Amino acid sequence: MTIKTKLNALMTPCLALGLGFAALPAQAHFPLMNCWFEGKTVACEAGYSDGSKAIDYAVEMYDYEDNLIAKEMTDKRSIVEFPHPNTEFYLVFDSGHEFPVEVDVVEISEK
Template sequence: MNNTSLLKAVLLFSGFSSFHAAAHFPLMSCHLAQDKVICEAGYSDGSTAVDYDVEMYDYDDNLIAKEKTDKRSIAEFTHPETDFYLVFDAGHESPVEVDIVELKEK
């Protein structure tokens, strides 16, 4: 391999590795607060998720409610009478799901 080919290979590899280092995935944490369910959505790189949908489903996969995250990346729901799970789908990677059994009072 000559020096030009080696340089091209190094540049190509460094381009891929910098792209991989910049990749991030969606995160969401939720908790109970009186009669509300509060969820904060964001990304693994620490960036916020403003104006994204967070959806609430019952265990039969029926949509119960849908809220948009606010400027703080928070979506608030009224606590339903049925069991449920929440989904934050940022449109790439895998959607985040949080089940009612994972929620704690805050």
């Protein structure tokens, strides 16, 4: 075997291994939202699975007929607050990452 043949035999698996690692997807983080009642207020904290905050993002409140009740922005703590409506509702945090997060009123409890 010549040196060139040995070098090619060694380089081919290394190149294939390197390309394989380059094709791995980056670790994705996904949006999360936790909501609770504070008296007559509905509060939610929005963020991401990697622990980062979602500052200045919209959170929308809808009734069960999909009518927009209210829309607020998260603050510097990644928290948003709404007055409790006199109807059933759900909240939506759409960070632009694939699927928005929805929290239904039946999933919310007093903190």
